[in-house]
Amino acid sequence: MNDRIALPVAVIGAGPVGLAAAAHMLERGLRPVVFEAGATVAANLESFRHVRLFSPWRYNVDRAARRLLESAGWQPPPDEELPTAGEIVDRYLAPLAALPPIAAALQLSSRVESIARDGFDKLKSRGRDEAPFVLRVRTASGVREHRAWAVLDATGTWATPNPLGANGLPALGEREHADRIAYGMPDILGAQRARYAGRRVVVAGAGHSAAGNLLALAKLAQTEPGTRIVWTIRGHDFARIFGGGENDGLAARGALGARLRALVGEGRLEVRADFKAEAIRDEGGPLAIEGRAPDGSRVRIDAVDEIIVSTGCRPDLGLSSEIRVRLDPWLESTEALAPLIDPNEHSCGTVRPHGHRELAHPEARFYALGAKSYGRAPNFLLATGYEQARSVAAALAGDLASADDVQLELPQTGVCSTQFDEAAGACCAKPETPVEAPIAASSCCGGPPKSRADACCVRDEVAKDEGKSGCGCGAEPKPSGKVIEASCC
Ligand SMILES: Cc1cc2nc3c(=O)[nH]c(=O)nc-3n(C[C@H](O)[C@H](O)[C@H](O)COP(=O)(O)OP(=O)(O)OC[C@H]3O[C@@H](n4cnc5c(N)ncnc54)[C@H](O)[C@@H]3O)c2cc1C
Structure with a gap:
């Protein structure tokens, strides 16, 4: 046999x-x-x-x-x-x-x-x-x-979660302070409530897990006085985390970003953008997170009781x-x-x-x-x-x-942030969306192509009709593949 x-x-x-x-x-x-x-x-x-x-x-x-x-x-x-x-x-x-x-x-x-x-x-x-x-x-x-x-x-x-360190290595002191760091999505409103109630908690990350943690902490803060929330991200692309709102094919995912945007707008989070964490120091009780700003200068988040690392x-x-x-x-x-x-x-x-x-x-x-x-x-x-x-x-x-x-068949996010820009013949201009700015009202690439089989979205189609090489959204379409509902953008 x-x-x-x-x-x-x-x-x-x-x-x-x-x-x-x-x-x-x-x-x-x-x-x-x-x-x-x-x-x-x-x-x-x-x-x-x-x-x-x-x-x-x-x-x-x-x-x-x-x-x-x-x-x-x-x-x-x-x-x-x-x-x-x-x-x-x-x-x-x-x-x-x-x-x-x-x-x-x-x-x-x-x-x-x-x-x-x-x-x-x-x-x-x-x-x-x-x-x-x-x-x-x-x-x-x-x-x-x-x-x-x-x-x-x-x-x-x-x-195997990513660590806090912006360079992909654990921040100095990250392992030593493991007892005050959680990764992923701890049960903030349930089993872990006492751990976070009344504490100053730093959430690091720019994805859906970070958003979920921030929303849970904000809810906790409504009934547990003294709960303070710091949100730190390595860059400043809020568009990606706030997402496509009502344009998101998954309503709940869109709502997650929209609720987070509202929390930020209401000043219920201390936001520390462009913060590249390097080290965690013991301040004789509370912790301090040290990092660098884009200009290379040193920055700090002080008086930290707990850290939640949601960096993927x-x-x-x-x-x-x-x-x-x-x-x-x-x-x-x-x-x-x-x-x-x-x-x-x-x-x-x-x-x-x-x-x-x-x-x-x-x-x-x-x-x-x-x-x-x-x-x-x-x-x-x-x-x-x-x-x-x-x-x-x-x-x-x-x-x-x-x-x-x-x-x-996948739902669209309703937001797209490629690095390609209009001048380079690309379809998805990077949304430069500051915290207070409205998110673009429509899907950035205009949805699925109307007629061309070799295009991934409307703007790609227009670019190709004009003899340009296309939008750069990814690989050429596979001859065997079929996108049923959503295109790459
Ligand atoms: C918080 C969160 C929310 C998400 N929400 C959504 C959502 O709304 N919609 C959606 O489509 N996706 C969502 N995802 C993404 C995705 O669907 C999940 O990550 C999903 O669990 C992935 O399934 P998987 O089977 O690939 O891996 P996993 O669910 O991670 O399963 C891996 C399994 O392998 C086992 N395992 C690991 N190592 C070994 C080993 N060496 N030997 C034997 N067994 C091992 C683990 O114990 C586990 O049971 C979400 C993810 C997260 C983290």
Whole structure:
């Protein structure tokens, strides 16, 4: 019997995308084995179960998983309702994991520590592609090796947050003061309430997690006198975090930015923009954060009781260090995916459809899926991961026609901040939006193209009609891909 038939496809991580991958594999007649580090599925979502997502149920349930669940009598939650992360676990992922074919594939409390090609170190090429993989898996009873025909790394990035230091390294003193620093989204209004009530809290970051933390702290401050909030960001591009408001395809995401803008306008936050943190010092009780302003001068935030670092996450690349992966040098996604998701170029939140080809590595039959596939890029959405899982499962099953027919329906953010400018023939002028200025009333690129198949948005279309090279929104459209609702801008 050959390895393709005899060995399972290993899925690492039983988050929403890992479980979706298992469902697609089962539909394709492939045999998944899912290793999950946590004692239950979706351990990362569990850690922020109090957070309400900004995408409604209709974007949060994978289609193959839905088919499996519905065949067992599952009642889907209302399409337009916004679940919390905890509800995603309770109402969708836990029932999915309990279905007999998924449950049989699941190995909980099983952390994959490394992946290799069985009998081949990284240097050895001849015969490599035909060899199975070997995974080293740690459980309570020790480390065991498992062989697999293909490997899908769906481990996410949530457990490896970016540090406070603006240069990407932990700020000096960050590790020493770990007891006063939280990463991501602590439960400010619930389990962690006493920790933040009546304190001066610094939130660092310019993404949705930072916005959620600031809003929670502002609510806390209404009932807990003495709670003071400082918001620090490394740059001054408030447009990106305030977002597209009512133009956002996800109303809740738009509202998040709009509410934050209102808090700033009302003076309920102390805003420290252009603050590049370098060190945390102990001031004999309170902490001080030292940093630099753009002109190189030293700046400080004094009298800090608690710090919440919401500066994004990065992938743990240790897992794949013994196999052949080719990554974009700074995003740490695949090279093919990078131009589609690079936040230096886009904050559109909408990406071109992509599947097994964009996710492929030199190591045959190894893919990173889900949040991990985006490396350090912050805009990952579940719907993207589900389509990745569908395409990769089809490719592994040998159905290339289906694998290449990538379709992705994503809501637009309604805000776009590329670095390209009008003079350079680009479509998305960077919105220079000071705190008080209104956000542009329409999607910056005018929405999807009207007629040209090679354009990503209206302004790209106009530029190309005028003989210009286009807007620079990203890679050329893939011949196999279809954007159903949203274009890249
Ligand atoms: C606060 C927040 C809000 C978000 N809101 C939305 C939203 O509204 N809409 C949306 O579409 N997306 C949203 N996202 C983005 C995205 O949907 C989530 O990050 C989602 O959890 C990604 O799913 P995943 O399966 O790729 O990874 P994860 O959910 O991170 O799952 C990874 C799994 O792998 C396991 N694991 C990790 N390492 C190992 C290992 N070595 N061995 C075995 N198992 C391992 C983990 O325990 C975990 O269960 C949000 C993200 C965050 C952080």
